[in-house]
Amino acid sequence: MRRFVFLAFLPALMFSAEHRVVAEHYYHTFSRSNPVLLRVAPGDRVITKTVDSAGFDYQGVRRTKTHGNPLTGPFYVEGAEPGDALVVRLERVRLNRNSGYTGYRLGGGAVLPEYVESMYPGRYKEDVVLKGRSDLVPWEIDLQRNTVRPREPLSPRARLEFPARPMLGCIGVAPAGDFTPTSGPAGPWGGNMDFNEVGEGATVLLPVFQPGGLFYLGDGHALQGDGEPIGSGVETSLDVEFVIDLRKKAGLTGPRLENADYLVSIGPQPEFSSSLDHGLQMATTDMIHWLTRDYGLDPVAAHMIIGYQGQYVVVTVAGTMALKIPKRVLR
Numbered sequence: 001m002r003r004f005v006f007l008a009f010l011p012a013l014m015f016s017a018e019h020r021v022v023a024e025h026y027y028h029t030f031s032r033s034n035p036v037l038l039r040v041a042p043g044d045r046v047i048t049k050t051v052d053s054a055g056f057d058y059q060g061v062r063r064t065k066t067h068g069n070p071l072t073g074p075f076y077v078e079g080a081e082p083g084d085a086l087v088v089r090l091e092r093v094r095l096n097r098n099s100g101y102t103g104y105r106l107g108g109g110a111v112l113p114e115y116v117e118s119m120y121p122g123r124y125k126e127d128v129v130l131k132g133r134s135d136l137v138p139w140e141i142d143l144q145r146n147t148v149r150p151r152e153p154l155s156p157r158a159r160l161e162f163p164a165r166p167m168l169g170c171i172g173v174a175p176a177g178d179f180t181p182t183s184g185p186a187g188p189w190g191g192n193m194d195f196n197e198v199g200e201g202a203t204v205l206l207p208v209f210q211p212g213g214l215f216y217l218g219d220g221h222a223l224q225g226d227g228e229p230i231g232s233g234v235e236t237s238l239d240v241e242f243v244i245d246l247r248k249k250a251g252l253t254g255p256r257l258e259n260a261d262y263l264v265s266i267g268p269q270p271e272f273s274s275s276l277d278h279g280l281q282m283a284t285t286d287m288i289h290w291l292t293r294d295y296g297l298d299p300v301a302a303h304m305i306i307g308y309q310g311q312y313v314v315v316t317v318a319g320t321m322a323l324k325i326p327k328r329v330l331r
Helices: 002-015 276-294 299-309
Strands: 018-020 038-040 044-050 071-077 085-095 099-103 136-142 147-150 167-173 190-192 203-207 215-221 238-247 256-258 262-267 311-316 320-326
Touching: 038 044, 044 071, 044 215, 071 238, 085 167, 085 215, 167 203, 215 238, 262 276, 262 311, 276 299, 276 311, 276 320, 299 320
Parallel strands: 018 044, 038 071
Antiparallel strands: 044 238, 071 215, 085 203, 085 238, 099 136, 136 147, 167 190, 167 215, 203 256, 256 262, 262 320, 311 320
């Protein structure tokens, strides 16, 4: 068996290529109509950069005219067909500049309605990050110490300096048919999931809906808590290196994630379109399929492992949930 597996992967190991590309144009849609940035073969390595959610690059130069998660891509994967899955191994997700920005207070969807009226004003300083915006706070990123903190002290009682944990807020593919979602919502195609596990060392699995898959990424965060309750991470640009592979006839219905310790099913939803309950049900149902179809477990074993080893994560308070299963229980 070991010899068979080795031979099956030998062609990819021998003939995979490395590509370095920095986009000149960025897109705000997960569309099948956007011009392809790069064609790659399964097993190829890509080294690229993203801009931040307002379009500023690693040099602080604005590369887009509008705000709203500009995307790097699309990447066309040779041989990818509807029903397959892209397997994106994030080998390097690194900070590449010393600045970022965040929102100024928790979003209304993260607190009880009766508390909203007593929240402190949402106005910070006019034009300090973007012209015409007063609700954004500039942050400093210390690349040597790998920390983030507000540029100016926000509190007399807490320094508010935290270890950085870079991640990609947007990762996905062009969806089925003519549907063209913006880079704002999440769905079966992935999209703006804002899942803080989508960082270095993670492998993201995405269903293919269009020939070539048409893979996109963007919306870098230097740090973000579970749920993105403020409505932003520490928004910044990133250096990203990934290896993209192909799993034929995978039959995925939505995105999944793996890392060294966990299998993670994701229940992605557009912001505030459905409750977190529905996202939880989506993630749980997908995990049952994953454990029974790919790991060969009988249904009762899958149910018991989910029931007694599963860990639910609020991906965004806007409606996306995830379910994590420790890999150690499957060995």
